[in-house]
Amino acid sequence: MLSKTAILGFLLFLLAAPAFADSELDLNSLVSEALTENHEVLMANEKVFTAEFKIPQAGALPDPMFMFGYQNESWNRYTFGEMQGAQWMFSLSQTIPFPGKLALKEEMAAKETQSLKESSNGVKFRTVARIKELYYSLLYSTLFVETIEKRIALFLRVEDAALARYSSGVASQQDVLMAQTEKYMSLEKEIMEKQRIQTLEGMLNLTLGREVNSPLGKPVKKPVSPYNHTLxxxxKTAYDNSPEIKARLMMLEAAKTKIALTKKDYYPDVTVNTAVAKRTPPFEDMWSLTATVNLPIFYKKKQDMAVMQARSEAESALHEVDAYKYMVASSLREMLSMVKTSESLIDLYQNVLIPKTYQEFELFLSSYISGKSDALSVISRLKSLLDYEILCDKQYTDREKAIAQIEAIVAANSLISDVKMEQPK
Incomplete structure (x- = not known):
């Protein structure tokens, strides 16, 4: 049999494992906190604010150019006022793009910014899904530990029965060792799961934007609510609401706008220049007004190629939209299948396997005590009971994780729309 020292070491280590705080860990509160404190969400918001500053820049005229200089009529002396051609010169020029170019540039920048806004919303939905995934992983580990602790009493009953039969000389020492081994193996699983709880708590705090060792409450298992949505x-909801799809559609619109913009480059821009030449009497001042236009004579290598490039980029953006839609549909089908499968398995575990296996355990334990059964049959039923209860909890948490992934894909979370972005000071 295991030594008392080993048993004591196991129990001391088990008791030394940290316990949850008494307070309940509210999922909605965690989601709200993550939407305002998660660093990925904050970075996405900053990118949107940054992009918004680009819109007025895109629609602004090029900077005007001011020129000043002096013209002299001799190499060896200053002839201003003596020679007719000696003069101080000042000019101001402004390039005016062909009508419609600036509006298209501003429109393209606005659509790219809108795409970033939708991507920012996508980050929020993924963050919510991540919070829920960690919450339900933490819940599963908590339920795992609670199930082990609850079923230790049954292992003790088997151990007591084996010890009683061994003391009476009607059972072998092997029965006692088998019962104790299974009990301590369950304790080992409990200890390992408590270590996993610490890891999950750290990951949850990180996603919340907290210090890694910030205290957390205890996640609570809620009743299973019906999920009746069809694929x-x-x-349809995902195609209408998904921020990732909207972001790609905005990039497609921006690419189409770029096509129109590149076509405008076939037409010349105009640079207007006004100049003043300052002279002294008897020479009068001079002025000039000129207009300069660029001549797009190399359009086959420049403008034609630019238009073809823009069209290719738009075609690529269109394929990206379609590909993402197919991926969304595939993911939804997979997640919904997981939800339905988990619901069926939960029903099977709760209403058939767990009660049936518990009844078999009690029956075989009574038979073992009376000498009509062997210890292996009792222990195998108890192990199966423990496995079914843990698997039932696993299916419950897997179902909730799948629903969280679905909500992220179809953009279904009212808490996100309630969170307003604040411009940094």
């Missing part, structure tokens, strides 16, 4: 309904 067709979810796909």
């Amino acid at each position: 067709e309904e979810l796909i």
